[in-house]
Amino acid sequence: MKLHSPAFEQALRRGVNRAVRNSPELRRERRLAKRRRRASRLLWLGYLVYVWFAGLAVYAAAAKTGRVATGLAVINLLMLGSLHLLAQALWKRLHTSSDNAALVLLPIPRERWFRWQWQKFLRQSLLMLFVLLAGFGTLAGFLALPPWKWAAAFLVALVSWTVVLALAAFCTARQIRGPLAAITSGLILVVFAALFGRQFVLPVVLQALDQAAPALNLFLPTGWPVSLFQTLTADGPRWPLLLLLPVGLVFWTVRDSCRRLCDGFHYQEVILPDFADLAPETVAATLPADRPVQLGPTAIEEIIQSRTFLAPPVWPQRGRLELWLWRRFSPRERALADFVFPNGYALTARWLRIVKVFAVVSALALVAGLISPGSQEWTLAVGMVITGFLTLGQMINHGRAFHLLQFGGVNIPMHAGYGVGFVELSRLLSKCALLQLPLLLAFAQTAGVTAALIAGLPPVTGWVFGLKAGGLLFASRFIFATLGFSAGTNDTAGFRFRPLLLLGTIVLVGVAFAGLGGVGLFLRNDPAVAWGCCLGALLDAYALVWIYRWFLQFGRFDLMSQVRR
Amino acid sequence: MKIELRGVLKTYPTGRALDHVSLTIEPGQIVSLLGPNGAGKTTLIRCLAGIAAPDRGAVYFDDQEFQRDRLDLRRRLYIMPDFPFMFWDQSILRNLAIVLRLYEADGAGAEQRVLELLREFDLLPLALRPAQSLSRGQLYKAGLVALLAVDREVWLLDEPFASGMDPHGIDAFKQHARAAAGRGRTILYSTQMLDVAERFSDAVCVLHQGAIRAYDTLDRLREGARDKDNVLEEMFRQLRESGT
Numbered sequence: 001m002k003l004h005s006p007a008f009e010q011a012l013r014r015g016v017n018r019a020v021r022n023s024p025e026l027r028r029e030r031r032l033a034k035r036r037r038r039a040s041r042l043l044w045l046g047y048l049v050y051v052w053f054a055g056l057a058v059y060a061a062a063a064k065t066g067r068v069a070t071g072l073a074v075i076n077l078l079m080l081g082s083l084h085l086l087a088q089a090l091w092k093r094l095h096t097s098s099d100n101a102a103l104v105l106l107p108i109p110r111e112r113w114f115r116w117q118w119q120k121f122l123r124q125s126l127l128m129l130f131v132l133l134a135g136f137g138t139l140a141g142f143l144a145l146p147p148w149k150w151a152a153a154f155l156v157a158l159v160s161w162t163v164v165l166a167l168a169a170f171c172t173a174r175q176i177r178g179p180l181a182a183i184t185s186g187l188i189l190v191v192f193a194a195l196f197g198r199q200f201v202l203p204v205v206l207q208a209l210d211q212a213a214p215a216l217n218l219f220l221p222t223g224w225p226v227s228l229f230q231t232l233t234a235d236g237p238r239w240p241l242l243l244l245l246p247v248g249l250v251f252w253t254v255r256d257s258c259r260r261l262c263d264g265f266h267y268q269e270v271i272l273p274d275f276a277d278l279a280p281e282t283v284a285a286t287l288p289a290d291r292p293v294q295l296g297p298t299a300i301e302e303i304i305q306s307r308t309f310l311a312p313p314v315w316p317q318r319g320r321l322e323l324w325l326w327r328r329f330s331p332r333e334r335a336l337a338d339f340v341f342p343n344g345y346a347l348t349a350r351w352l353r354i355v356k357v358f359a360v361v362s363a364l365a366l367v368a369g370l371i372s373p374g375s376q377e378w379t380l381a382v383g384m385v386i387t388g389f390l391t392l393g394q395m396i397n398h399g400r401a402f403h404l405l406q407f408g409g410v411n412i413p414m415h416a417g418y419g420v421g422f423v424e425l426s427r428l429l430s431k432c433a434l435l436q437l438p439l440l441l442a443f444a445q446t447a448g449v450t451a452a453l454i455a456g457l458p459p460v461t462g463w464v465f466g467l468k469a470g471g472l473l474f475a476s477r478f479i480f481a482t483l484g485f486s487a488g489t490n491d492t493a494g495f496r497f498r499p500l501l502l503l504g505t506i507v508l509v510g511v512a513f514a515g516l517g518g519v520g521l522f523l524r525n526d527p528a529v530a531w532g533c534c535l536g537a538l539l540d541a542y543a544l545v546w547i548y549r550w551f552l553q554f555g556r557f558d559l560m561s562q563v564r565r
Numbered sequence: 566m567k568i569e570l571r572g573v574l575k576t577y578p579t580g581r582a583l584d585h586v587s588l589t590i591e592p593g594q595i596v597s598l599l600g601p602n603g604a605g606k607t608t609l610i611r612c613l614a615g616i617a618a619p620d621r622g623a624v625y626f627d628d629q630e631f632q633r634d635r636l637d638l639r640r641r642l643y644i645m646p647d648f649p650f651m652f653w654d655q656s657i658l659r660n661l662a663i664v665l666r667l668y669e670a671d672g673a674g675a676e677q678r679v680l681e682l683l684r685e686f687d688l689l690p691l692a693l694r695p696a697q698s699l700s701r702g703q704l705y706k707a708g709l710v711a712l713l714a715v716d717r718e719v720w721l722l723d724e725p726f727a728s729g730m731d732p733h734g735i736d737a738f739k740q741h742a743r744a745a746a747g748r749g750r751t752i753l754y755s756t757q758m759l760d761v762a763e764r765f766s767d768a769v770c771v772l773h774q775g776a777i778r779a780y781d782t783l784d785r786l787r788e789g790a791r792d793k794d795n796v797l798e799e800m801f802r803q804l805r806e807s808g809t
Contacts, residue, residue, distance in 0.1 A: 032580060275695050294693075295693055304658070305677075309659070310676065334666075335667050338666060342655055407647075407648075408723060416615070417644070417646070419642075419668075424636070553632060556620055559617075
């Protein structure tokens with residue numbers, strides 16, 4: 001569907017081409033525009049890698065288990081995992097697309113508007129079709145199917161694609177979001193766990209998938225079209241043809257889903273609510289509960305004249321840890337802390353939450369051990385990962401310092417807009433982390449000993465592991481501060497010597513940190529080497545701050561980045 | 566503070582934004598940056614603020630080369646983009662407090678200065694509202710209050726007259742800028758409004774395709790012009806006709 005006249009567009013294009021040909025300046029502009037377009041080819045490279053990865057995953061599953069059904073289950077799960085992303089893409093296209101602001105001005109009925117956005121969504125979801133083609137193509141190659149069956153395999157891919165789109169429309173129209181998001185997150189976690197724990201996790205995942213494949217393909221709606229492929233295999237069963245019935249049912253819902261989506265598709269200008277005044281906390285505390293939403297000019301004048309608005313923030317008084325940290329800041333650091341954490345820096349409540357989560361996980365692991373000994377370690381491992389992420393999040397919290405602001409068509413990080421330097425900022429963030437180090441080490445050691453006791457290992461092993469892990473978590477602060485600073489700039493953009501050198505250095509330091517940290521944590525035979533590696537990882541992370549400072553000082557990069565369109 | 570650009574070259578992937586720009590701005594001047602869209606005005610302001618780094622050449626403040634780690638120099642200037650930097654979820658007063666503390670301008674008398682400025686820019690009743698609830702013009706005025714309250718030696722403003730401010734706000738800004746220039750502050754602003762630039766600048770700098778086409782005081786520019794009341798309009802017409 002087009003919202004304009006193709007004949008007019010063609011005539012316009014011819015006119016523009018003629019004008020460009022006749023002007024050297026415009027020809028130059030066009031060359032530059034083409035160069036810009038090349039940057040988007042990198043995105044296509046990313047898509048290509050994703051499609052290749054999908055094909056590889058399907059092949060690996062089928063080859064390792066020797067069963068087509070397992071490969072099909074991988075395709076099935078890929079579709080299931082993508083369902084949330086597709087539903088989200090459809091929702092965004094209909095309700096938050098930037099086109100809407102322009103389309104609302106055009107005299108077109110809502111149905112046409114909806115069809116226009118729906119078509120754009122279909123184009124957007126073509127990547128899924130390529131993933132499915134890669135998956136089924138890989139399986140067809142694996143089974144060495146004859147050419148006509150290849151054609152049938154591609155037909156199955158097409159049917160699968162339409163089914164997943166119909167399901168996305170179904171879920172979007174009925175606002176089914178939570179379960180889809182949970183499924184996608186869970187699947188992503190499993191993929192990462194399988195990738196990084198290839199030795200231990202991947203065989204378990206494969207085995208579980210192999211066992212569950214027939215059930216997954218039969219009971220999951222995304223498995224119904226996928227199962228049709230089984231009829232193409234030599235001596236394959238014919239019963240999957242019966243699944244055409246539920247597939248037809250899914251197709252039947254499309255009309256209703258589209259009607260619901262179209263009916264619920266109202267674009268309107270966002271009207272902000274009437275905001276209440278944000279009185280300083282000390283003033284707000286003295287106001288009666290039924291105070292007016294907005295203060296009068298006299299009250300505001302009093303707040304200014306009494307310098308209440310300039311008084312130090314109230315957050316240090318919210319907890320002991322916060323106060324302890326605040327007292328150790330210099331006056332400049334206090335000003336910076338107020339800038340970086342304008343809503344306060346939560347310590348006590350966050351650490352209490354981490355401890356609570358760990359206590360719950362330990363209790364769950366103990367209970368799981370009573371029911372099934374095998375599940376105890378898994379529960380504990382999952383719990384450790386969750387608490388690990390929570391602790392890491394607390395250690396690397398850098399507040400608003402690296403938030404992006406728009407300035408004349410580019411994004412600039414907040415610190416650049418307010419003239420805050422890298423050294424003072426990284427020093428403040430490191431100090432925040434350093435003052436939490438005793439807490440971190442105490443928690444990590446307790447967690448290590450508890451985990452060791454539950455897993456039946458000597459407590460000393462857990463204690464040492466916790467100590468090392470705590471130290472490494474602290475060291476990661478240096479790396480994350482530098483990455484945060486680098487993220488809002490164009491320091492590693494472009495293919496020039498200096499950006500490549502910086503990028504190479506960051507990657508090298510990151511890999512060295514991961515390698516040294518990994519060896520330091522898991523090497524048991526030689527404690528001296530293990531401790532040396534941990535120390536090396538700490539120094540490596542700290543060195544990155546100084547190396548980046550050198551690049552920042554002498555580098556020619558900007559503290560801004562182009563707005564992504 | 567004296568500002569000097571020596572042979573500043575800045576290239577973006579889309580082309581050259583500043584082409585070996587050399588420029589000296591003496592303290593106590595109001596200088597308007599003029600030029601068509603994409604001429605390099607905002608890039609020049611970004612280079613002065615240390616946000617964009619020149620590919621070649623350097624920026625000097627009081628004959629000292631400006632580098633990223635020279636925060637002492639950075640804190641002597643204040644930048645106001647076309648859309649002011651704000652903590653959107655915080656009140657205007659809280660935003661002002663953060664800026665005053667960062668620029669170490671929260672000493673005695675800061676409260677009186679802020680109160681007067683808020684009154685002058687009609688922002689006192691809105692001072693406790695979150696920044697996100699204000700209109701574009703009100704936000705710009707709040708940004709101006711911050712700039713005037715910290716009162717740095719160099720003011721860098723991007724399109725202050727296309728900010729949505731009401732006539733009273735514009736007038737108040739002009740008066741403050743004139744007074745500040747009298748105190749030795751250097752004010753550099755970009756604009757597309759030639760009539761405003763003609764009345765509200767000591768010198769104008771015309772940029773075109775990243776290069777300086779003209780940089781002089783308005784009095785001197787008027788000397789050679791035929792239409793003395795519309796000297797900038799005439800200059801732009803000539804630039805366009807000459808195709809440069």
